[in-house]
Amino acid sequence: MSQENAPIKIDKWDGNALKNALDDAAKKIMNESYGLVESFKLIDGRLALCSIAVSCSLFALLWDFLYPFPASKTVLIICVACYFILTGVISVYLLYFEGGVFYVGLEKDKAGIDPDDKWTLQSSLKKYDDQYCLKITYTGGVSKQTRSVERVCSVTEFFDEEGTLCYDLYEATVKGLKDSLSADKKAK
Amino acid sequence: TMGLLDISFLSDLKRMNKRQVFYQFLSFGMIVSSALMIWKGLIVATGSESPVVVVLSGSMEPGFYRGDLLFLTNDLEDPIRAGDIAVFRIKGRDIPIVHRVLQVHERDDGYVKFLTKGDNNAIDDRGLYAPGQLWLEKGDVIGRAKGFVPYIGMVTIVMNDYPKFKYAVLGLLGIFVLLNREA
Numbered sequence: 001m002s003q004e005n006a007p008i009k010i011d012k013w014d015g016n017a018l019k020n021a022l023d024d025a026a027k028k029i030m031n032e033s034y035g036l037v038e039s040f041k042l043i044d045g046r047l048a049l050c051s052i053a054v055s056c057s058l059f060a061l062l063w064d065f066l067y068p069f070p071a072s073k074t075v076l077i078i079c080v081a082c083y084f085i086l087t088g089v090i091s092v093y094l095l096y097f098e099g100g101v102f103y104v105g106l107e108k109d110k111a112g113i114d115p116d117d118k119w120t121l122q123s124s125l126k127k128y129d130d131q132y133c134l135k136i137t138y139t140g141g142v143s144k145q146t147r148s149v150e151r152v153c154s155v156t157e158f159f160d161e162e163g164t165l166c167y168d169l170y171e172a173t174v175k176g177l178k179d180s181l182s183a184d185k186k187a188k
Numbered sequence: 189t190m191g192l193l194d195i196s197f198l199s200d201l202k203r204m205n206k207r208q209v210f211y212q213f214l215s216f217g218m219i220v221s222s223a224l225m226i227w228k229g230l231i232v233a234t235g236s237e238s239p240v241v242v243v244l245s246g247s248m249e250p251g252f253y254r255g256d257l258l259f260l261t262n263d264l265e266d267p268i269r270a271g272d273i274a275v276f277r278i279k280g281r282d283i284p285i286v287h288r289v290l291q292v293h294e295r296d297d298g299y300v301k302f303l304t305k306g307d308n309n310a311i312d313d314r315g316l317y318a319p320g321q322l323w324l325e326k327g328d329v330i331g332r333a334k335g336f337v338p339y340i341g342m343v344t345i346v347m348n349d350y351p352k353f354k355y356a357v358l359g360l361l362g363i364f365v366l367l368n369r370e371a
Contacts, residue, residue: 010200017200020369024203043207050214057221060228069237080229083221 012163018155019125021165022132023102026121029174036105036119042098049093053086100124100135107141115141119178130154134174138181149181200369208369216365236262236331241275241284242341247306248273248286255342258286260331268292268302268326273333276304279318284330287313293323300326 008025010017030036060079064072103121118139125132135150151173158170204212230239243256251273252258260275268274272289287304290312294300301323305312314322347354 008203016369020200020203040207043211047207047211047214050211050218054214054217054221057224061224064228069231070235073232076228076232080225080232083225087218087222 007167008165010159010163010165012159012161015125015127015129018159019123019132022125022134022155022158022170023121023123025165025167025170026123026134026174027103029171030103030105030119030121030178033171033175034105034107034119034178036107037116039104039106039118042101042104046090046093046098049086049090053083053090056083056086109141117141125155130156134177136177136181147181147184149177149184151177201367204369212366212369215370216362219365234259234261234331235264236260238275238284238330241286241330242344243286244283244345245306247308248288249308251307252286252336253338255339255345257337257341258333259335259337261334262329262331264326266332267294268300268329268332270302274302274304274324275330275333276324276328277330278316278321279328285313285316286333 008021010021012018027038031038056079060072060076060083063075063079067075069076100122101120102123103119105119105121106116107119108116118137118141120137120139122135122137123133131152132155133150133152135148137146137148139146153173158166158173160166231237233239239260241258241260243252243254243258246254258275268289270289270292273286274289275284275286277284285304287306287309289302290305291303292300293302302325303312303314303323313324317324347357
């Protein structure tokens with residue numbers, strides 16, 4: 001996936017593409033420059049919930065095919081209820097648990113004894129807006145304390161006229177943010 | 189602009205990892221599942237195996253026209269009465285017919301048989317029933333019309349007359365959902 005170090009080029013008017021490009025670049029910076037190990041627990045949770053919901057509906061489809069309505073009435077009621085409850089749960093999960101988090105990186109303890117420190121990245125970019133907000137949160141593995149810093153920049157600072165991402169500029173911004181958190185950590 | 193769109197599609201998708209690709213398929217699955225669950229939910233709620241049907245012929249004019257969408261319920265406890273608009277299937281054929289109940293005969297044991305006729309037809313439906321069949325029974329009924337929306341069903345009629353158009357529309361929608369990466 002990272003074979004191409006070719007510059008990312010997108011349609012500069014597409015808000016979705018802008019945010020995805022910036023998020024992907026931030027992930028790459030965290031993984032490569034700081035040797036963090038990406039944790040997929042949050043995404044896996046979401047994938048599991050959605051998979052269960054889809055299986056629910058497939059099961060209902062199959063059961064109704066084998067035992068046509070009205071014989072399948074009870075099973076259908078259960079599946080439909082489960083499905084919509086699950087979609088509710090997924091919405092809550094996306095809103096509160098994920099809340100714009102697109103990356104969780106673990107900083108392994110060098111001695112291998114203490115639990116990992118956690119670096120979380122969240123971002124937001126409103127529709128038709130140019131203000132990209134990046135928030136880095138540090139959670140100490142041992143201390144369990146959290147510290148975070150966020151920065152709002154216009155996407156115009158990182159993309160040129162053709163929609164190419166100026167990786168170096170963005171890298172400097174992201175690294176600057178993260179290092180400021182690390183500095184804080186050492187000072188305290 | 190076509191060139192830019194091509195590149196933006198590919199670049200967004202190339203950068204996705206396995207999980208994100210899986211999520212694209214899951215999102216598609218969720219949309220299909222939601223539609224499916226709403227449909228099955230309607231089936232259970234109305235008691236009818238086909239709660240929404242399209243009027244296919246002009247045999248019920250001026251009440252219903254070809255292309256009208258009908259909403260059905262199938263309450264088996266509610267007795268069938270002359271004047272009800274029933275949607276039924278003749279055994280051995282899948283096309284549902286929407287006509288009015290003309291005559292009803294009830295026995296003390298609860299057995300009901302009835303005759304139907306389209307408002308706009310000159311004769312009753314005996315010509316449409318299966319050979320030797322003179323009456324319809326409760327089991328033939330998919331439901332009775334409780335509400336309708338005019339014209340909208342024309343889309344279904346067009347899609348069934350031109351199946352290639354239907355597959356093209358569905359195919360395009362599917363591709364759009366699969367390739368559209370959410371933030």
